Amino acid sequence: xxxxxEMLSYPFMVRAVIGGALVALCAxxxxxxLVLKRYSMIGDGLSHVSFxxxxxxxxxxxxxxxxxxxxxxxxxxxxxRIRAGGKVKSDAAIAIISASSLxxxxxxxxxxxxxxxxxxxxxxxxxxxxxxxxxVLSCVLSLVVMGLFLFFYNKVxxxxxxxxxxxxxxxxxxxxxxxxxxxxxxTIVLGMRMMGAMLISSLIIFPPLTAMRIFKSFxxxxxxxxxxAVVCFLIGxxxxxxxxxxxxxxxxxxxxxxxxxxxxxxxxxGRRNKTN
Amino acid sequence: MKPLITCEHAGFGYENYDAxxxxxxxxxxxxxxxxxxxxxxxxxxxIKGLLGLLKPTSGVIAVSEELRKSGIGYLPQQTAAQRxxxxxxxxxxLSGTLSRRGLRPFYSEAERKLAWRCMERxxxxxxxxxCYRELSGGQxxxxxxxxxxxxxxQLLILDEPITGLDPSAIQDxxxxxxxxxxxxxxxxxxxxxxxxxxxxxAGKILHMGQRVLFSGTVEEYKKSPAAKAFLGDRTEEGGKRx
Numbered sequence: 001x002x003x004x005x006e007m008l009s010y011p012f013m014v015r016a017v018i019g020g021a022l023v024a025l026c027a028x029x030x031x032x033x034l035v036l037k038r039y040s041m042i043g044d045g046l047s048h049v050s051f052x053x054x055x056x057x058x059x060x061x062x063x064x065x066x067x068x069x070x071x072x073x074x075x076x077x078x079x080x081r082i083r084a085g086g087k088v089k090s091d092a093a094i095a096i097i098s099a100s101s102l103x104x105x106x107x108x109x110x111x112x113x114x115x116x117x118x119x120x121x122x123x124x125x126x127x128x129x130x131x132x133x134x135x136v137l138s139c140v141l142s143l144v145v146m147g148l149f150l151f152f153y154n155k156v157x158x159x160x161x162x163x164x165x166x167x168x169x170x171x172x173x174x175x176x177x178x179x180x181x182x183x184x185x186x187t188i189v190l191g192m193r194m195m196g197a198m199l200i201s202s203l204i205i206f207p208p209l210t211a212m213r214i215f216k217s218f219x220x221x222x223x224x225x226x227x228x229a230v231v232c233f234l235i236g237x238x239x240x241x242x243x244x245x246x247x248x249x250x251x252x253x254x255x256x257x258x259x260x261x262x263x264x265x266x267x268x269x270g271r272r273n274k275t276n
Numbered sequence: 277m278k279p280l281i282t283c284e285h286a287g288f289g290y291e292n293y294d295a296x297x298x299x300x301x302x303x304x305x306x307x308x309x310x311x312x313x314x315x316x317x318x319x320x321x322x323i324k325g326l327l328g329l330l331k332p333t334s335g336v337i338a339v340s341e342e343l344r345k346s347g348i349g350y351l352p353q354q355t356a357a358q359r360x361x362x363x364x365x366x367x368x369x370l371s372g373t374l375s376r377r378g379l380r381p382f383y384s385e386a387e388r389k390l391a392w393r394c395m396e397r398x399x400x401x402x403x404x405x406x407c408y409r410e411l412s413g414g415q416x417x418x419x420x421x422x423x424x425x426x427x428x429x430q431l432l433i434l435d436e437p438i439t440g441l442d443p444s445a446i447q448d449x450x451x452x453x454x455x456x457x458x459x460x461x462x463x464x465x466x467x468x469x470x471x472x473x474x475x476x477x478a479g480k481i482l483h484m485g486q487r488v489l490f491s492g493t494v495e496e497y498k499k500s501p502a503a504k505a506f507l508g509d510r511t512e513e514g515g516k517r518x
Contacts, residue, residue: 154382
């Protein structure tokens with residue numbers, strides 16, 4: 001408890017906790033749709049693109065968030081196109097884009113500022129990443145993401161469950177896919193400097209996957225994954241403070257633990273149901 | 277009687293590829309039409325065209341005012357992603373009513389009632405809170421038909437509906453569709469490989485092979501050369517399998 005109080009007495013920790021928890025929540029909500037649509041790799045691809053975008057922004061002295069968001073949104077459009085077009089195998093195409101933007105980012109950085117600890121902090125995150133301006137921006141954008149998600153919740157369900165049916169009955173599927181991709185891109189950019197480009201996609205993929213072990217309704221999965229994301233984030237960041245471990249990695253490990261716990265619970269529940 | 281859908285010399289296809297050529301077809305209220313043909317004969321493309329998901333590359337497709345208002349109920353082929361999808365039966369059926377509203381974010385009482393009525397019709401009210409991924413193939417089919425009925429009670433388009441069902445579920449399925457067709461007066465369009473059962477169920481047949489090979493009633497079809505070639509193949513195939 002005293003450790004918690006001490007932790008929250010640092011302004012940068014308060015910023016990290018608030019900003020991070022909101023981003024984790026958004027990522028988890030969007031993640032439910034992405035994971036169920038088999039789009040997890042797009043989340044991963046976007047995080048690598050955002051590394052490239054961030055390196056560019058820093059090299060040219062642009063504001064990191066404002067410069068990265070449009071670039072990553074653009075990449076999101078592109079990745080969705082690949083999925084829809086289906087000519088190149090989409091998983092291979094995403095891997096190519098991921099690796100290329102990562103490489104581009106590393107080269108740009110090494111040519112300009114040099115490969116310093118900064119690069120390490122982009123890759124694996126830094127708790128110091130959140131400035132006051134970033135927190136405000138994170139809060140606003142997170143609220144926008146959550147508001148849109150809530151407003152379009154039923155349509156997101158329809159498009160996630162059955163694109164063909166939704167389209168046949170007059171729902172503009174393309175528009176919702178783009179919406180989800182854009183919101184994901186924004187969320188990734190917001191979260192990546194704290195979580196790290198290599199680790200941010202876990203915020204999208206872990207909570208839904210964990211929630212799906214136990215919950216059987218879409219609403220249950222959405223709610224549980226939102227709660228899980230925030231709880232795991234808070235535990236992770238507290239551990240990282242207490243043990244002086246990197247924040248992003250700690251959050252991922254806590255998420256993994258939650259997944260294993262739910263996985264075990266699913267097995268136990270399943271066995272009990274069978275014997276009944 | 278005015279047709280619900282009229283195709284005149286319609287063609288459907290993708291870039292550099294015509295899947296359906298020169299199709300003339302009229303679908304009247306109360307029809308039970310079955311679309312048959314080999315794989316790659318343009319059946320699924322035609323369905324997309326009828327649903328309005330694909331614009332005709334040539335010719336005209338006209339949809340009656342009546343149908344445009346009520347919409348089309350559609351039973352797509354089940355996708356792999358759906359098999360482990362966490363959703364209750366209620367959530368799935370309710371999502372069929374989405375087409376009836378614009379931007380309003382949540383379901384209205386009327387929509388809930390409609391969804392419930394459709395579930396009663398298909399005798400799946402006891403499955404309401406069950407998880408979709410835990411249902412049998414036949415139950416899933418009923419859930420998806422209930423959802424389609426939420427979208428339209430006028431025309432139902434079924435794409436390969438019996439794929440993956442076991443034999444008793446297939447018989448259940450046909451009697452269910454028979455009921456919806458004769459009792460509730462719902463127009464049915466079905467794509468099927470199951471030619472032998474279909475001949476006993478449907479009223480009209482459309483045999484596709486990129487172009488229309490046959491279009492007419494089942495009785496005429498049985499005597500047509502198109503059927504002889506197709507059915508001949510089938511019985512041979514069946515014989516080999518045994």
